[in-house]
Structure formats: C-alpha cells, structure tokens
Amino acid sequence: MALETTELRPLGKSIKRKEDARLVRGQGRFLDDIKLPRMLYLALVRSPYAHARIVGIDTARARALPGVHLVLTGEDLAKLNLAWMPTLAGDKQMVLATDKVLFQYQEVAAVIADTRALAEDGAALVEVTYDPLPVVVDPRRALEPDAPVLRDDREQRDNHIFHWEVGERAATDEALRASAVVVKESIRMPRVHPAPVEPCGCIADYDGAMGKLTWYVTSQAPHAHRTVLAMVAGLPEHKIHVISPDVGGGFGNKVPVFPGYVAAIVGSISLGRPVKWVETRTENLTSTNFARDYFMDVELGADDKGRVTALKVTTVADHGAFDAAADPTKYPAGLFSIVTGSYDFPTAFAEVDAAYTNKAPGGIAYRCSFRVTEASFLIERAMNSLALKLGVDPADLRFQNFIGSDRFPYDSPLGWTYDSGNYAATLNRALDMIDYRALRQEQAERRARGEFMGIGISTFTEIVGAGPSQSFDILGIKMFDSCEIRVHPTGKVIARLGTRHQGQGHETTFAQIIAEELGLSTEDVLVEEGDTDTAPYGLGTYASRSTPTAGGAAALAARRVRDKGRKIAAHLLEVSDDEVEWDGQRFYAAGAPEHAVSMAEVSLAAYTNLPAGMEPGLEATFYYDPPNLTFPNGAYVAVVDIDKGTGEAKVRRFVAVDDCGTVINPMVVEGQIHGGLTEGFAIAFMQEIAFDEDGNCLAPNFTEYLVPTAVEAPKWETDRTVTPSPHHPIGAKGVGESPNVGSPAAFANAVMDALSPLGVTNLDIPLFPWKIWEVLRQHGVTE
Amino acid sequence: MFPNAFEYQSPTSLDEAVALLVEHGYEAKILAGGQSLLPMMKLRVAAPTVLVDLGRVPGLDARTENDRELSLGAMTRHASLEWDEDLWARYPLLRETAAWIADPLVRNRGTMAGSLAHADPAADWGAALLALHGSVTVDGPNGSRRVGADDFFVDVFTTRLEPDEVLTAVHIPRPEHDVFATHLKLERKVGDFAVVAVSLQVEIDGDGRIRRPGIGLAGVGPTSLHATAAASLLEGQPLSLELIREAAAKASAATDPASDRRGSADFKRDMVRLFVERGLRSIESRFDEGRRRSA
C-alpha cells in the first residue's frame, strides 16, 4: 500500500480536525455511551435545604424497593473513613452528609439499582428529616463577626478560609495618595457555571479477583484523578485504570473529584458490579463546581497626564460550603496577580479573603487559568472607568499605558515575568478592522440624537501554561506535562500525552506539531490521550496549559526521535552523523541534497537495518517542565446599541484580535475563539447562578441558566498578531481561554460607554435588559 | 431525569379518551404534544400514573372554516399554524404568534390546545387567543360546551377544564374587515418563555375605524390577560398617536406582574406599555402604507 503523504509541513495550516470524523457523525464514545455487562445505576439523594441539621435518614423504604441493590449514607461511608474527602485546595468535603448539610442539593445518600429510573425511584423513597439552620449566602456577611459559623468541623470558629496578598501595600497606598486622579469601583464577577454539554459522570468497575478498579470518568485530568483516588481510597495506584473517553466539554468542570464518583466506586467495590453515575443537568448546575464569585474593590491611580501610577484590589471570594477550588497548591487565589494586565504599573497590591457560604463548593477555573478572568475583568473595567474619569478615549489611554514591546521580558509589579507581546500592534489591528475613529464619529452623531451606542475595549493579557515546577504543583505533583512517541516500522506514529482534550482539537494540533518535527503528514500521527494505562503521566487539560506544556513535550519528544533518526540516516547515507542535514522533510548528506532518506525509510531501518551497537526501535518520551508561563494577549472591541424601550443591549459588531504566539492550526484557534467569545457574551449578558436569601439556587436548569445559541451570539470577526513565546519549543502560547477571559469586559465596557452620558460607570453583570432599563428610567430617557 | 412509572393509554375515539379520564380522575393526564408535560414529568414536578395520548383520536387534527369562524382541532401543532400560508391573510396573528414559540423542534410537536390547557401565564397562545376573541370547545362525560377565551383562564396553570374533560377545538372569529396583527415579545433568549408578550389584533373598516380590537398580555399576571379597557378605547376610533398612547397606558395599568429575575413589576408594566405602543404604531404605519398604495 502506498504511504500517504498529505499535508507535509502541516504546522500553521488549517487542517480539518481529525477527531471530527467521528464526532460530527455522532460516533464519539462518551461516558454515557458505555454500557458494561451487569452494570448498575446510581442516583443521589440531595438536600432541599441550604443549611440544616440532619435529624434522621430512613432508608428502609428505598432498600425494600425491588431492583434496589444498595443504599449508601454518610454513616456507611464513615465506617470506610470516606464520609469526607480531601479537596484539591487542601480543604475537605463531605461525600455524603452525616450530621448536617451546607448547601442546597448537597449529596445526602446514594441509591444503586438495576436501572437509572429505579435508582431515582429509590432516591425518592429515602426519607431525610432536617432541622433548618440560619443560612448565609453573601460572603461579605459570612465574614462578619456575628455570622453563624457554618463549618463546625473546623477548629477555627469563623467562616474565613484564607487571606492571600501580593505586592506592596504601603507603597501602593502612598502612590494612590500622591496620584492626581484615583478611580474607585466595586466590580462584581458573579457566580457562573461552565455548563458543559455533557455533564459529569463515571462508571466504576471493580474486579475483586484481580483487585483492580477500572474507572471510566469524564475527566480533564485522568492521571491526577488516579493519584488522588489512590491517596483517598487507599487503592494501589497501578491497580487503578482511569479511562477518560471522549469528553463533551469541560471548561474546568471536570477537574475535581465529586461525591458521586466516590459513591459509585464504593458501590462497585461493595457489590462487585459496575456502577454508573451520570449527573442530571440540574445536578451539574447546582452541585459540581461553579466559577468566579468575586467581589472586588479597586482603586486605580493616574497622574494628570493619564499615566497609571498604582493599582489596589481588595477582594472577597465566595468559595461555597467547602473550599473545592482547583488552583495550583501555592496559589489559593489562582493567578489573580495578573491583575495589572497589559499596563505598566509602577506599583500594585492585591488581596483576597475567601469565605465559606451555604452555596455549592468551588470555584473552578472556568475556561480560565485560575482567577485570570476575574483579574482581567477587573483591570479592563477599571481602565474604562479611568478613561471616563479623565475624559480621554479608552483606546488612547491604553496605548499610553501599555507595556512597550521593547520591555519584554517584563517583570510585573506583582511578580510575573511576561514573556513577549506587542500590545499596541494587537490593538491597532483591532481598531483598524472595526474602523474605530469612524465609529466614534457615528457615536457622537447618535448621542446628539439621544441614542445610546457604546464601544467597549478590552486589551487583556493572559497568563497560561501552568506551570514551572519551582512554583506550580497540585498536592505536591509538579505541573509538567508529557508526550511519548512511538514510530512504527512503516513510519506511522502513535503519540500519547498526559493531557486530555475535551473539544480543543489535540488529536489534530498535536499531530501537526509532531508531524512537522518529523517531516510527516498529520495523517501519519495518531494522538491518544485519556488512558492512564497507556499514556505517560501528566496533569491534564485546563487553564490553556496543554499547548504550553504537553505541546512543548510533543515537539521535544519528536526532536529526540529525530536525533536518533539522524544517526540512522547517517548509516543509510553512509556518511558520518555530523554530515547529515535535515530539510524539514528528509535527511540528506551535506552538499548532496539528492542523496536523501525520508523519516519513513529511517523508521523501517530502526527495526531492520541498524548501525552496529544501536538499540533497536524508534521511540522517545519527554517530560516537559516549562521554564515560564506564556502570556497571550488580545484586543477585543465590542459595539452595542441600546434599545431605549426594553433596555436590551444589542451587540452590533465584535472584533477579536488574539496573539497566542505561533499558531499551530488557525482554524482550531478560530474555533476556540468563537466558543469562548460566546461564553463571554453569555457571562456578560445572560448568566448567573443566583440564590435567594434561603440559599435556594435560582438557576438550577437551562430555563433559568441561559446558554446562548447561534441566534443570540453576535457575528465574531477575528484576526491575530503573532508574537512567539521566546521560551516555548515552537513559540506557541495557550489560547483556549483567552476569549472567555478577555471578552466580558469588552461587552460591559461597551454598555458603560453607551450609558456614560448619564454618568454611569458601573453596572453589575449580567447586564439583563431590566438593569439597563432601570438606569434609563431613572434618567427619564426611556422610549 | 426519569419520570416515575406510568401507564400509557392510546385511545382511538374521543369517547374512549373521556372514559379513561373519568376512570382515572386526577391520576390521569392528557398527552398532546408533550412539550410541557414531559419535561415536568422528567423533573417529577408532574407525576401522573396514566397518560391518555390524544395522538390517535380521529378528527382532532381537523380544520374547518365557515363565514363566522375558523375551527382548529386540538392536535393542531404550532408548526402548522406557522407554515400554513392559507391562514396568513385572514388570521395573521396565528403565524405571528407561532413563530415566537420555542424552537422548530418544539413547534413540530407542541399544540395550541395543549398550551391553552396548560395555562402558563407567560404562554404566547393564551395572549393570542384573547386578542383574537377566540373560544374553545370542551368535551366531557356530560357532553360538549363552548368556553370563551375571556372566561377560560382561571389562575396559574388553571382553566375551566375539569380533569375528565378534553379541549377538542379552538375557534377564531373570521375577520369582517382588513385585519392587522402583531405579536411582540421580550425573551431572554430564543425559545424562552416571555418576560412579557403582547398579542395585538385589530380590524380596520372602510372608514379607517378600528373594529374588534384585541390586546392579549402574557407574563404580567396570574393568567393570560385581556386588556379590555384599552381595547374598548380603540373600538370605533381611527388610530392616532394620542389614542395609541392612551391605550398603551391603559393596557399597562391593567396588569399585575410579579418582580423576579426577569425584571421588576415596574419594568414589566412598562414593557406592556411599550409593546402596545410599538405594536399599534406598526399597525398604523402598515395601514397608512396600504392606503397610500391603493390611492
């Protein structure tokens, strides 16, 4: 059979996604597609109260229901020392509640039955008696001295989880005092949920004879999950086989370990049968990991010429009932210290106090490198307010304060070393695309007619690719990532990585990296992830870390293969090693390009015709510990028209120019941008996991938690600038989360820009029509 | 997300359907398009033990029209009202309203009668039926009766229907003059129930005077509402900006909305005013344009 040679030198080409061959045909294999022989189903009993003492749990009627095999309560788990489990944030979380519940929808009991419907019937028969307790929903209230103490399992008798701070408090206060202008805003980034199309779930299949647990799970980090499981459940790690099949979106939601997982595993071990647990949509939205929920007070100073002088941010973070945030261990507030953004602040200070409340635990990094969205929203909103206060154009203000392209590597006042960027070029491109000056002109004309049109800018800097081992770990495990490459005799490659994609396109983009390095076509490279028995260890896919870490490992592993290939080529070409050149597709003898061998020929020789003394085979593994994070940036511009009758803000145009360094596949990048912008749009205008004063979740389904469709989503206009990362093996930075991180501020800034003639500088997102209508009405300017 | 166990019945005559309802009483639920009932059953908000499917009852998809009215059988789907060009000229509000409901998938299954029987105060058809001065036929163990739209809605999810009765047909008076209609809706996303919706229909006679005006409101009270005071203001008058504003204010005053996360009561009241105003003004300009063209 002829070898395929499509798309040689694939790096940078918009190659169609290989995984789509199955995904668009509905032939993906997701968790809920898997049915094992003798499999049982698990349903959870959940608390209707946000805070209540459990007086009693009566499982008799549930156990008596034909078809029910097991009913588990916290008491049962306590006997196994599993009533509580550790969280990634170093706290502990109830698996099944024992003496009290701390949030509505908390897991109280598990029912395992022959069918899913029977399990739900059984769950409905579990009778739990509650004695309601006072509820705390606002984290600022939680931190007041007289607030009820929620976590009576802790020695500490208050609701304070941690205080974290960075920067120079005194110097910042001093600089603010000396500043000609200081803007202050209280910026709220509300609780939202990533709401992946596929909710979380697992199948636990314990083989008692071999003592081996096979665990199918919707996981963004299968290796980390296996280690956590080994630590929590006391199972030997090599006898836990984690398989993360096709994953239908993660966005951070599938990083933690959830109570349903533990219950399914205990159930399978107890019953000796496979047990499946899959969340409902409501369970997903109400119990497995929200994001954001930061209350941020900012003070931003500038001199009389508009140069920024200092930034101070004071934050209260709502972590819910358990601190189940998924941040690198040394960063309890994630990478919030990126809050100085793209601007050259001489000094800055940021602090976060985290509180327990009677709400679901979290928060995870929803398409976000650990609190970067909060930081980016804060600084971009504050810069907008500064422009309004100074009466200068917000684009001009940014140009004036950008970190210059000649300043990289740039040391930020809060401790990061930005790798590269050309912020002015990125913003200039966006302004050109949207014809910014003409829009400002149009706006002036419309304003004169009493219309409300706004232009919002966000020029964010991201921080992704966690991370370098000196500071980044999760529970001690360093946040490197890995790639193993096996080249088979006919020159076909299987590559396995420690990451686990959920729609990002790794099967294509990582194949492109490897094919590029090896002179092959993307078709020649099969990328596999998600199986802990086969893939090398890695920390998984979230926080835009896969390309910065595993992508680097892929390039470097491929170079190891090529290095061996060079020696084999020398043997085949009958020249010495240092006389072999590589032209990107073939090895050739220096000075004689026609005297060449392909990687496929070299591969065959690795198994058939080796130089004397060389080890057979053609394989390499690389564990890549990145020297730094990568710092992608972008310039987003939104244009909105406000309907003066309804208060609706209609997004007329949206331009997104991203700089993520070297682009592996422009189409995949564009797809990531479109998806993330649509999420950012939803966060700005539609979504909030809100609670009433009794702690009832007000958005427990898609009727109330709104997910935009193509009808609502604006038309996205995208482009890019390319400023490679100097330290990444192929110059790439992460990109998946940029649009979610950068866009909410662009939308909000556009609305504030529209309303600024009324003196409005800040409204809380989501910007529901009625909020804008209230403002218009107060000023007597509704239609 | 699984309903409790239930029995499924598929009667092949109306008598059989009614007999099943009589037999099972409150335990039974009629299944039409299933687009409200099935989601509620999956959430176990509704837990009927017997489902009586109307899908095989003959005649329920019938459509008849005489010089007085159009009659639509209970199994008429939203989609057929959206796409049946036949009806557009004489009954434009049907299309205007249907297109606002949910998404094409739901519209292919859901029925107008099911929506009316379900009586969600934010539903679009309730408002439209009031604006159309429509009525419904109800069949039960004691025979058949007619209920006018103004009389049909009792409270949230409550109508004049008894548990053993079937809504078999919806009737809409045939317009006698040129007819103008529009449905305005504030929704948070496509397919959402109305934050507020206003259904408007007026006929305009040869003298340019309004006849049989109807203003139906959704989302602003415990039931679909008919802004009768506003409508009677319009009766017999030519449309003018002043009159429109007065009617809009009256319609707004007739509402009783609740404050919630979709907006405050004040906001919703103002949306009624706005939509009545916008709707009537668009009707006025269409009417004026028609005149100009025929002149």
Ligand SMILES: Cc1cc2nc3c(=O)[nH]c(=O)nc-3n(C[C@H](O)[C@H](O)[C@H](O)COP(=O)(O)OP(=O)(O)OC[C@H]3O[C@@H](n4cnc5c(N)ncnc54)[C@H](O)[C@@H]3O)c2cc1C
């Ligand atoms: C995603 C989604 C979005 C939606 N958006 C909208 C929207 O924007 N606007 C809107 O108005 N509606 C909306 N709906 C509701 C939709 O219009 C339903 O089709 C309608 O409310 C019910 O009609 P059905 O035929 O599906 O009735 P079913 O769900 O079958 O029944 C509804 C109720 O009415 C009873 N019933 C049905 N038919 C009869 C009958 N002939 N006689 C007596 N009782 C009967 C049933 O017993 C049940 O209690 C939406 C639904 C969904 C799923």
